[in-house]
């Protein structure tokens with residue numbers, strides 16, 4: 001691959017010969033032994049399971065043809081921030097990038113929710129067996145790029161009220177889990193009310209995966225809730241912290257298809273308090289050049305993967321070796337709706353990483369969109385002595401983490417006309 005890069009400067013004839021040669025080599029790789037397992041679709045030992053076949057019939061075609069991938073390039077800035085070394089993800093990334101630079105698709109077909117062969121992973125990662133089980137499971141399913149939609153809201157972003165002209169609108173895309181009924185209800189009753197605020201429409205969606213078969217079956221409650229409120233989106237993959245990147249990806253596919261005109265998108269958790277009026281005021285104060293290139297939140301800079309195997313955020317060194325580019329804390333951040341399409345494309349290029357907010361930060365960096373830090377986003381919470389003080393929330397946009405009861409109390413309090421700060 002190095003060879004191809006240096007050849008770029010050579011004469012056209014030589015380049016063509018080498019590119020043809022490269023294509024042949026690449027083909028052999030995918031048919032015999034794929035050193036990093038990028039394209040598992042052609043690997044003979046990957047079998048399609050019966051369940052996958054059944055799902056295909058009811059599958060909404062979330063994976064559009066991949067022609068869109070060609071519309072984006074990956075910034076030099078991003079490439080420089082990720083070291084090229086022997087760790088598995090680093091190798092996956094550079095293999096995908098070199099494929100992209102040759103004009104190919106890093107993922108030659110829209111892969112369904114397909115399992116990666118465990119032996120292949122053991123071959124590629126010398127200490128794979130010592131990874132925590134959930135991490136192993138993430139790796140086996142990290143190519144789950146178009147899970148089936150179980151509950152859909154195709155009309156969420158259609159506005160019928162207010163005559164023919166649709167208002168500009170803002171979409172809250174809130175990560176939730178099937179059992180979090182109370183959290184969702186608190187959000188609906190408070191900061192996530194659907195309405196038009198200062199001329200800006202507010203739309204709300206809760207993004208869900210599936211609960212484990214070992215858990216109580218909540219599916220009929222969920223479908224009731226979805227019919228009643230019309231704000232549940234659910235996909236067919238297992239709900240798990242390490243699967244949040246899959247969730248973001250599934251959401252981006254959905255949003256490009258069903259909600260491409262959103263002015264702004266909020267991605268965040270269901271246990272945060274958002275001061276929606278302050279948020280809307282902030283959005284309306286933005287300068288024109290920011291409006292289409294916004295990525296704002298609590299900036300986490302110069303952080304590195306945690307190497308303690310007991311941590312929720314544990315990243316083994318043999319999986320990823322490097323620091324994290326600056327990113328916005330996943331409790332809640334905002335970005336321009338105009339970026340939805342290119343973000344979806346770049347999610348197709350950069351291999352999934354199990355920490356969703358760090359991954360999203362990488363993708364924005366790859367797009368050349370710079371992160372804007374804003375002190376109104378407090379994803380690590382505010383000082384303990386200020387937590388009961390309503391005035392401390394007056395200028396804040398977001399605070400993590402609050403119970404449904406606290407959310408109600410804060411919302412009520414911040415709307416009290418007698419509040420003087």
Ligand SMILES: *[C@@H]1O[C@H](CO)[C@@H](O)[C@H](O)[C@H]1NC(C)=O
Nearest residue numbers: 137138141237238240242243
């Ligand atoms: C992610 O989802 C897949 C597909 O449902 C599942 O098999 C896998 O176990 C999940 N990953 C984790 C880490 O739970």
Ligand SMILES: *[C@@H]1O[C@H](CO)[C@@H](O)[C@H](O)[C@H]1NC(C)=O
Nearest residue numbers: 408409410412413415416417
């Ligand atoms: C909501 O605010 C009102 C005053 O505006 C207060 O009387 C009431 O107790 C509050 N309710 C809650 C749940 O905090």
